[in-house]
Amino acid sequence: MRVDAVVYFKVTSPADAVVRVEDYRVAVSQRAQTSLRSIIGESELDDLLSHRERLGQGLGLMLDRPAVEWGVTIDRVEIKDVSLPETMKRSMARQAEADRERRARLINADAEFQASEKPAEAAHQVATRLRLCGFGCCRR
Helix, strand or coil, X not given: CEXXXXXXXXXXXXXXXXXXXXXXXXXXXXXXXXXXXXXXXXXXXXXXXXCHHHHHHHHHHHHHHHHHHCCEEEEEEEEEEEECCHHHHHHHHHHHHHHHHHHXXXXXXXXXXXXXXXXXXXXXXXXXXXXXHHHXXXXX
């Protein structure tokens, strides 16, 4: 899986940015990568694909605390793109197809069950009428 993200930040304490960390740009980038891996590992695929803004906010929160110590403030984090490998796309397509087939089988089974109830219901009505006729209502 490939995730493209952009971290917008500014140096708020130049002294801390120089003294507390060797290279604040590299530090922010590496922290963003490890935090992003952590978020991806804990998230469902559907969430990654559909809630990028929320994931970006979570990533920003994870970056903010160490960044402040480095004299850097995180303005925002944007998840630009989430792309899946072809094998994963094919696997997801097979799963979706299997789900559609399962739903179609359930619908067909339900329709057949309902159709089988109709003749039984009609037979019950005929039997009821015949019983009633047996008690003299249909005799001539």
